[in-house]
Amino acid sequence: MVDFKKSNAEVTTVTRDLRNLDTETGNLYESVAIIAKRANQISAELKEELTGKLNEFASHTDNLEEVFENREQIEISKFYERLPKPVNIAIQEFTEGKVYHRNPNKEQE
Numbered sequence: 001m002v003d004f005k006k007s008n009a010e011v012t013t014v015t016r017d018l019r020n021l022d023t024e025t026g027n028l029y030e031s032v033a034i035i036a037k038r039a040n041q042i043s044a045e046l047k048e049e050l051t052g053k054l055n056e057f058a059s060h061t062d063n064l065e066e067v068f069e070n071r072e073q074i075e076i077s078k079f080y081e082r083l084p085k086p087v088n089i090a091i092q093e094f095t096e097g098k099v100y101h102r103n104p105n106k107e108q109e
Contacts, residue, residue: 009084009092020095025103031094034101039090050080 021035022028057073084092093099 007084007089007092009088011082011084011088014088016091021091024094024097025101030103034099035087035090035094038093038099039086042086042089046080046083046086050076 018028021031025031025034053076054073057070090099
């Protein structure tokens, strides 16, 4: 599992040159599809990790009137909000050549 907390991906929106995205595959749409699938994987991993950490603080009471504010829980949530978005991480990994991908249709030819 990749440590997304140490990623050097952009935290904010960045204008990208589309000509740089198709250098590895030769097809812009194929590159975008690969990046989208990787972003979905990253998003799922981050969500699973965040849910696991927040479940440690979950109270198992049935009383809906009591709402507890936990400072540690808020800090964990803020930390994950400050991380780069999954798409930015996926683009960074793809441009650095860290994403493994293959196209079965091209392999048959």
